[in-house]
Amino acid sequence: MPVTTRPGGRSARVRAAVHRAVQDLVADGQPEALTLPAIAARAGVHPTTLYRRWGSLADLLGEVATSRFSGDVVVPDTGSLRGDLARWANDVATDLADPDVVALMRANVGAGPGGGYVCVSDRQEQLAAMLEREQSRGGRVPTVDRAADALLGPLYYRAVFTGGPTGPEWVRDLVDGLLCRQ
Amino acid sequence: MPVTTRPGGRSARVRAAVHRAVQDLVADGQPEALTLPAIAARAGVHPTTLYRRWGSLADLLGEVATSRFSGDVVVPDTGSLRGDLARWANDVATDLADPDVVALMRANVGAGPGGGYVCVSDRQEQLAAMLEREQSRGGRVPTVDRAADALLGPLYYRAVFTGGPTGPEWVRDLVDGLLCRQ
Numbered sequence: 001m002p003v004t005t006r007p008g009g010r011s012a013r014v015r016a017a018v019h020r021a022v023q024d025l026v027a028d029g030q031p032e033a034l035t036l037p038a039i040a041a042r043a044g045v046h047p048t049t050l051y052r053r054w055g056s057l058a059d060l061l062g063e064v065a066t067s068r069f070s071g072d073v074v075v076p077d078t079g080s081l082r083g084d085l086a087r088w089a090n091d092v093a094t095d096l097a098d099p100d101v102v103a104l105m106r107a108n109v110g111a112g113p114g115g116g117y118v119c120v121s122d123r124q125e126q127l128a129a130m131l132e133r134e135q136s137r138g139g140r141v142p143t144v145d146r147a148a149d150a151l152l153g154p155l156y157y158r159a160v161f162t163g164g165p166t167g168p169e170w171v172r173d174l175v176d177g178l179l180c181r182q
Numbered sequence: 183m184p185v186t187t188r189p190g191g192r193s194a195r196v197r198a199a200v201h202r203a204v205q206d207l208v209a210d211g212q213p214e215a216l217t218l219p220a221i222a223a224r225a226g227v228h229p230t231t232l233y234r235r236w237g238s239l240a241d242l243l244g245e246v247a248t249s250r251f252s253g254d255v256v257v258p259d260t261g262s263l264r265g266d267l268a269r270w271a272n273d274v275a276t277d278l279a280d281p282d283v284v285a286l287m288r289a290n291v292g293a294g295p296g297g298g299y300v301c302v303s304d305r306q307e308q309l310a311a312m313l314e315r316e317q318s319r320g321g322r323v324p325t326v327d328r329a330a331d332a333l334l335g336p337l338y339y340r341a342v343f344t345g346g347p348t349g350p351e352w353v354r355d356l357v358d359g360l361l362c363r364q
Contacts, residue, residue, distance in 0.1 A: 029294060029295075031239075031240075031292055031293055031294055032217065032239055035214060057213075057214055058213075102295075106291050106292055106294065106295075106297070106298075107292060109288050109291045109292055109342055109343075110213055110288055110289060110291055110292010110293065111213055111292065112211060112213055112288065113211075113284075113288075113345070115288070116288075116342045116343035116344070116345075117343060117344060117345070119343065120343045120344065124344070145346065146355075146359075148339070148344070149335070149336035149339065149340075149356065150332075150336075150359070152339055152343075153331070153335030153336035153337075153338075153339040153340075154330075154331035154332075154335035155335075156335075156338075156339050156342075156343060157330070157331065157334055157335040157338050157339060158331075158335075160291055160298045160338075160342065161291075161298035161299060161301065161302045161334075161338060162298070162299060162302065162306070162330070163295075163298075163299070164327065173328075174331065177328075177332070177359070177363060180362065180363060181359060181362060
């Protein structure tokens with residue numbers, strides 16, 4: 001009988017094991033211990049595999065962040081821009097209240113230039129989608145940049161820099177602040 | 183003749199050499215190479231000295247950040263809250279446009295919880311001082327938290343996450359957005 005090889009299956013398993021190892025090590029809270037050899041050991045794969053496939057720690061962290069931060073927050077459809085923004089920003093705040101999420105974000109930011117953008121690119125696109133939908137309904141909308149400054153700015157500033165509270169009332173106030181200038 | 187020992191002087195020289203080594207290594211843009219042994223080698227001091235004096239990479243990075251981010255931006259006195267905030271926020275934006283400043287900030291954020299706050303605590307205090315002065319003149323002022331959300335939020339979000347532009351017009355618009363709700 002021929003030996004059935006499933007390179008895609010093995011490759012996917014390695015990827016899953018490596019992603020899991022990264023998330024575990026990041027959650028351990030020892031940033032200095034987060035190295036490709038340590039990740040390889042934790043995932044049970046040869047370090048060479050990691051260097052060959054991901055090239056650098058920054059690239060690997062970026063892939064894990066892209067995978068983690070895509071699809072965990074969805075674009076709501078409440079019928080109004082104010083309602084959409086408030087619900088969505090609240091979901092983002094809830095996500096950012098997860099210590100493992102913040103740890104993965106810190107690791108990406110620390111990994112070098114570009115490490116921050118992979119954490120927020122999905123959020124920026126979701127914001128653009130909500131504003132475009134409102135515009136197609138005939139509503140006046142702020143620019144994506146202004147909306148990101150007013151909502152994502154404070155959300156990520158508190159998550160990364162001050163650790164301040166980000167409850168529903170505070171989130172609603174951010175949305176009010178953005179829309180009061182329309 | 184007695185040998186004159188100047189422990190304070192030596193201690194200050196070691197501190198300066200170590201801070202300089204940290205800033206050089208951070209500016210090199212190799213976050214994985216930023217370790218206490220590497221810093222010790224660069225500074226020409228024994229690694230044990232670093233472990234004994236700073237305990238951890240996070241603590242050392244925090245001290246360098248505190249030293250770097252204190253006093254480089256001053257509180258202006260233009261006679262109006264709007265003028266003060268605009269000039270100050272513009273100075274912060276200019277500071278954050280320096281790649282070495284952002285690299286030091288990234289390293290601190292990556293070093294773990296608390297690494298972000300040392301980068302912004304001086305800014306939060308300066309903001310509070312400007313608001314208090316305006317209040318003592320009888321003016322209506324936003325809370326420090328709201329002002330930080332509206333100004334520092336977008337400034338640090340762009341510096342760390344998107345790398346978006348932060349010119350004087352954009353900064354003025356942030357100040358307008360904050361004060362239009364008063």
